[in-house]
C-alpha cells in the first residue's frame with residue numbers, strides 16, 4: 001500500500017525565494033538514483049528467485065523508490081525550469097549500470113544482501129531527515145518528510161526478512177559486520193558521484209569519480225548533525241546483529257561526526 005502519491009503534495013505552496021541552490025544540486029542527483037529503483041527490484045527478484053513473498057515486497061518497494069525520484073524531479077524542475085530530468089536520467093543510465101542478471105547476491109548470501117539493503121535504507125532515511133531539517137522551502141520539506149518515513153519503513157521491511165534469513169542461512173555476526181562496512185564504504189563509489197555529475201556537471205568535461213564524489217560529499221555530509229548520525233549508527237549496528245545503543249554507538253557516533261566535519265572543512269578549503 002502506498003502511503004502517499006504525487007497528488008498528495010501541496011505543490012501550490014512552492015516558494016522559489018526559499019530554494020537553496022546547494023540543496024537543489026543534491027536533490028537533482030537524488031532524483032536520478034531514486035528513479036533507478038526498478039533495476040534493483042529486477043536484481044533482487046533474481047537473487048530471491050524462490051521467495052515469492054520477498055519478490056512481491058521488493059517490487060512494491062521499488063515502486064516507492066521510483067516515486068521518490070519522480071517527486072524530487074518535479075520539485076527540481078519547479079526550482080530550476082532548465083533542469084531536464086529525462087536528459088539527465090538518460091546520461092546517468094548510460095554511465096552507471098546495475099547488473100540485473102546475477103542469480104546470486106554480490107554480497108555472498110541472501111543474509112548479506114539484506115544487510116546491504118538495510119544499510120542503504122539507513123543512509124536514505126537519515127539523509128532525507130537531515131535534508132528536511134536543512135531545507136526552508138516548504139514543498140521540499142514535505143517531500144523529504146514523506147520520503148524519510150518511507151525509507152524507515154523500507155529498513156524495517158528488509159530487517160524483517162533479514163531476521164528470517166539469519167535463522168535459515170546461519171551467517172555469522174562477523175560476516176554481517178563486514179558486509180555492512182563494505183556497503184558503507186561503497187557510498188563513495190560511482191553511483192552518487194555519477195548521479196551528481198549527470199544532474200549538475202558540465203558534460204563537456206570528462207567524468208572523474210573523485211572530483212564529483214567530492215562535490216557531492218561536501219554538500220551531503222554538511223547536512224548531518226549528531227542526532228542523525230547517532231540514529232544511523234544504531235540502525236547499522238542492529239542490521240549487523242550488534243547492540244544498537246551503548247558504548248559502541250557512542251564511540252562510533254563521535255568518530256563519524258568528527259570524520260564528516262573534517263571532510264567537509266577540507267573540501268570547503270579545496271573549493272568544492
Ligand SMILES: [Fe+2]
Nearest residue numbers: 034065068124
Ligand atoms: Fe528512496
Ligand SMILES: [Fe+2]
Nearest residue numbers: 121124151154
Ligand atoms: Fe528506500
